[in-house]
Amino acid sequence: MARMTLMSGPERRRRWRADERREILIDAFSPGAVVADVARRYDVSTSLIYKWRREVLAARDENGFVPAVVVDGAGVARPAVARDPAIVVELPHGARVTISADAAAALVTATLRALR
Incomplete structure (x- = not known):
């Protein structure tokens, strides 16, 4: 059965919090993951996932630092x-x-x- 998201009120676009974006990016670009499958799971466009990745990479290149991994x-x-x-x-x-x-x-x- 197809799923439908109803957006009510003046805002027609979903707003993704930074932690939600980070989780989606980690899932989408983990080894063996397929971006289209992850996009379907989170109900987000594949092009938006790639846009978020470009933004993260551009921000990382600007300051020269990468997040520490423990x-x-x-x-x-x-x-x-x-x-x-x-x-x-x-x-x-x-x-x-x-x-x-x-x-x-x-x-x-x-x-x-x-x-x-």
Whole structure:
């Protein structure tokens, strides 16, 4: 059965809160997700999801910062290993991110996603 949303009053457009947008974007661009499926689930246009993503990426590029990601178990102390880094990502303006070979997989994944 089809679902219908009735908008009453002078406002004809839905307003999405920042936390709702963030949740939709996380769902839409998580590994294996299909944006069209997520759009249907939240009853939002796929073009609006892509617009929100462009806005987030543009804002991130303006200030050069990305949100921090906290990973469970990241606070566990590990012995220092004197090895060459396994991954080196060179960013514009000379910034560099190095990831050692013994870094936790979840931490590496979160770091690389944040750099995307």
